[in-house]
Amino acid sequence: MQTLDYAVLGFYFLLVTAIGVYCFRKVKGSGDFFVAGGKIPWWLGGVSHHVSGYSGVVFVGLAAIAYEDGFTVYVWWACSVAFACLMGALWIGPRWARLRLTLGIESPTEYLAMRYNIVTQQIMAWCGVLLKLFDVGAKWASIGILLHGFTGLPITLGVLISGAISLAYITIGGLWADLYNDFLQFIVQVGAGTVLFIATVSHLGGVSSITGIWEQLPADHSNLFNGDYTMLFAIAFLIVAGLSYNGGTWNLAARYIGAPSAQSARKTAILSGTLYLLWPLVVFFPMWAAPIILPELADPSQSYVMLARQFLPAGLVGLVLAAMFAATTSMTSSDSNTISAVVTRDILPIVSPKFRQLDQKKGLRIARLTTFTFMGLTLMIGIEAERFGGVLGLIIAWFGALIGPVSVPMVLGLLPPFKHANAAAAITSIFAGFGAFVIVTYGFDANIDLRTLVPVSTSIAVFSSMSWLRRKEPLSPEMEHLMQGLAGKLEK
Numbered sequence: 001m002q003t004l005d006y007a008v009l010g011f012y013f014l015l016v017t018a019i020g021v022y023c024f025r026k027v028k029g030s031g032d033f034f035v036a037g038g039k040i041p042w043w044l045g046g047v048s049h050h051v052s053g054y055s056g057v058v059f060v061g062l063a064a065i066a067y068e069d070g071f072t073v074y075v076w077w078a079c080s081v082a083f084a085c086l087m088g089a090l091w092i093g094p095r096w097a098r099l100r101l102t103l104g105i106e107s108p109t110e111y112l113a114m115r116y117n118i119v120t121q122q123i124m125a126w127c128g129v130l131l132k133l134f135d136v137g138a139k140w141a142s143i144g145i146l147l148h149g150f151t152g153l154p155i156t157l158g159v160l161i162s163g164a165i166s167l168a169y170i171t172i173g174g175l176w177a178d179l180y181n182d183f184l185q186f187i188v189q190v191g192a193g194t195v196l197f198i199a200t201v202s203h204l205g206g207v208s209s210i211t212g213i214w215e216q217l218p219a220d221h222s223n224l225f226n227g228d229y230t231m232l233f234a235i236a237f238l239i240v241a242g243l244s245y246n247g248g249t250w251n252l253a254a255r256y257i258g259a260p261s262a263q264s265a266r267k268t269a270i271l272s273g274t275l276y277l278l279w280p281l282v283v284f285f286p287m288w289a290a291p292i293i294l295p296e297l298a299d300p301s302q303s304y305v306m307l308a309r310q311f312l313p314a315g316l317v318g319l320v321l322a323a324m325f326a327a328t329t330s331m332t333s334s335d336s337n338t339i340s341a342v343v344t345r346d347i348l349p350i351v352s353p354k355f356r357q358l359d360q361k362k363g364l365r366i367a368r369l370t371t372f373t374f375m376g377l378t379l380m381i382g383i384e385a386e387r388f389g390g391v392l393g394l395i396i397a398w399f400g401a402l403i404g405p406v407s408v409p410m411v412l413g414l415l416p417p418f419k420h421a422n423a424a425a426a427i428t429s430i431f432a433g434f435g436a437f438v439i440v441t442y443g444f445d446a447n448i449d450l451r452t453l454v455p456v457s458t459s460i461a462v463f464s465s466m467s468w469l470r471r472k473e474p475l476s477p478e479m480e481h482l483m484q485g486l487a488g489k490l491e492k
Contacts, residue, residue, distance in 0.1 A: 005318030006151075012188065012322040013165055016181055016329075020169025023177040029360025033174030033367045034106040034341040035258035040179060042264040046271025048182035048334075049255040050279075051189070053081065053245060053272070055139060055328040058283065059304045060146075066287035067300035069229060070221025071214075073287075076234040078280035080241045085273030088246035093269040094262035095414045095486045096253055101261070102485035107341035108253040108410070114482050115413045116423040118350065123427065124406060125346045128250065131402075132339050133374070137381025139332050143325060144382065150305075150321045156383050162329060163379040170333040171371050175258060178333050185326035192316065192323040193283050196304075199311035200286040203293065213289050221288070228448050236453030240404040243456070245272075247414075248407025250342065251334035262488055332378070340371040404456030405433025408463050418467045419475065419483050425466035433459035 027033050040048075065073045099105045103114065109128070112121035140159045147158035169177045201209055214222045225231050246269075247253035259265035290303035293310070297303055308320040344366050348355035358366065409426035412418045436458035440446040446454070475483070484490050 002314035002317070004315040005321070008315050008318035009322050009325075012326070015184060016165055016169055016326075019180045019184065020173040020177045023169075023173030023180060026176045027172075027174045027364065030344065030358070030363030030367050031106055031360060032176065033364055034337065034345075035100060035254060036175045036179060038100055038258055038260055040175075040255065040258040040260070040264075040268075042259065042267035043271060044179050044183060045255045045259055045264070045268035046275070047186050048179045049085075049245075049252055049268055049272040050275040051182045051186050051327065051330050052178075052251055052255070052334040053249075053276075055142075055331045057142075058327065059324045060142075060301045062284075063287045063290075063302075063304040064300040065229070066284050067290050067297065067303045069226040070217060070223065070288060072224060072226040072229045074280055074284055075224045076229050076237050078276050078284075080234065080238040081245055082273045082276035083238065084241040084245045085269050085276060087242060089266045089269035089273065092246035092411060092414060093256045093259075093265040094488070096247055096256035097259040097262045097265035098486055098488055098490075100257045102490040103482070105257065105345075107345040108247060108250040108257065108338065109342050109346050111482075112410065112413075112426075113346070114478065116409070116426050120409070120423045120426045121346060122350060124410065124430075125342050127406065129339055129342060129347070129374075132335055133377055134381060136332050136335050136375075136378040139328055140379055140382025143328050143332075146321070146324060146328070150317075159379060159382045162325070163375065163382070166329050166333045166336075167372065167375050167379075170337055170375070171368050174367070174371075175254065175337050178330075178337055181326075181333070182330050185323070185330050188319065188326055189323040190279075192308075192320040193279075195316055196286050196308055196311060196320065197282045200289055200293070200307065203311060204289060209289070210285070213292060216292050217288070218291075221291075230449055233449035233452060236449055236456070239456050239460075240407075240452060243407035243411050244403055247411050248403055251331070251338040254334075254338050254341070332375075336371055336375045336378070339374050340367050343370045343374070402434060402437060402455065404452075405430050405437070405459035408433070408456070408459040412460070412463060414486055416483065416487070418463065419479065420470040420473060421463055421467035422470065425463050425470075428466065429459040429463035432462040 026037075031037050062073055062077065096108075099111050103111065105111050109121055109125045112124060140163060141155070143162045144153075144155035144158035147153050147162070148155050151158075153161075169181060173180075201207065204213060220226050225234060245252055247256070255268055256265045259268055286307050287303055290297065290300075290307060294303060294306055297306065305320075308317055312320065344355075344363065348366065348370075355366065408429050409421070413421060413426065433455040437451070437455040440450050440454045444450075481490075
């Protein structure tokens with residue numbers, strides 16, 4: 001890192017903070033804080049949905065897979081997510097928008113009480129919040145490690161600096177600040193990624209290298225499926241992505257909920273899916289070419305960072321770091337905002353009657369307090385990550401594996417074919433998925449494809465079966481009203 005790199009990174013931090021201050025004026029109540037008042041433009045929602053769907057792990061974890069296994073990472077990751085978003089544009093995204101338009105929800109789990117019952121909502125809300133504490137804490141720790149690797153800053157100091165900046169803009173600016181910072185993050189990422197792509201292509205001899213590198217790489221690097229990433233794993237990931245990117249991951253649901261109309265939510269999903277289909281081709285190319293440029297690299301996860309150091313001049317290295325930093329803070333801030341919505345709208349009113357029937361201004365005060373508290377707790381976990389040791393890693397592993405089963409009743413519950421599924425179906429399907437995960441992971445020590453596929457497919461099978469068994473039972477008036485709202489029949 002040169003002086004100019006630090007200047008670029010510092011300027012990015014200033015822009016992030018300035019956006020938070022600017023958005024403060026746009027936030028008048030809890031509706032503005034949590035769902036941007038239902039006024040998210042489709043282009044801004046699409047970009048935000050896209051960049052909120054991944055973190056710095058793309059430039060580290062997926063970089064290692066691209067280095068070792070080649071093109072397959074684009075097939076099972078990018079194409080699966082793109083397909084999930086495009087299918088969600090048809091069936092899921094618009095329904096989240098209609099929930100706010102017709103029923104006034106401001107958090108993703110708010111509708112669960114209407115769809116199932118309070119018990120189901122509270123189980124999913126509490127589990128999600130507790131798991132997210134550690135998930136976001138681990139992301140803060142990764143930011144600290146990232147800054148330490150580039151700048152030499154102590155990890156604790158890196159976590160605190162990152163957290164302070166994010167805490168400032170998300171606490172005062174809410175979802176609006178998150179949306180605009182996502183857009184800024186995307187611009188920074190496109191700039192840094194494009195420059196490194198061009199530098200890599202130039203180093204390898206020009207445009208012909210885009211297709212020519214595959215002749216210089218191991219033969220299996222051009223396979224659609226390679227190593228542990230088999231067709232079965234790709235199918236499993238596609239199912240999980242279909243649930244996660246269409247609302248199972250709460251912060252992504254918020255982008256649809258805040259859309260002004262069902263049509264706008266559909267455009268949001270289409271744009272996000274298109275970006276997932278196209279942009280990773282640019283981002284992954286240097287990672288695919290890395291074995292040629294950096295043969296026998298001891299740590300493949302550092303391939304993107306090493307290429308940036310080798311090819312980019314002073315200033316642009318700082319831009320790459322800003323892009324990697326921003327990708328992670330986008331997720332942490334987005335998660336924090338959505339968790340605050342769940343706590344404020346769904347948990348606190350059950351805990352104490354004084355949090356019920358809050359007006360927009362009182363709700364905003366509680367929203368900012370819960371956001372500050374949640375982020376503060378995650379920062380503490382991030383700073384003390386080493387003390388958690390294997391416990392933290394275990395929790396994160398469970399979170400990644402169980403996002404599918406937890407998402408099943410949330411996402412499938414929006415669709416007419418599953419309208420007869422009740423609270424029993426929802427809870428049973430979740431715990432069936434949990435049980436399947438324990439069996440295949442600890443009972444059979446299954447490989448990654450079965451550990452991914454079996455839990456979510458078990459949950460889907462149980463949820464679908466229990467819904468089908470109740471198919472002849474009449475729906476309650478409340479359920480009929482909800483289904484009409486989801487279908488758009490109650491829109492004015």
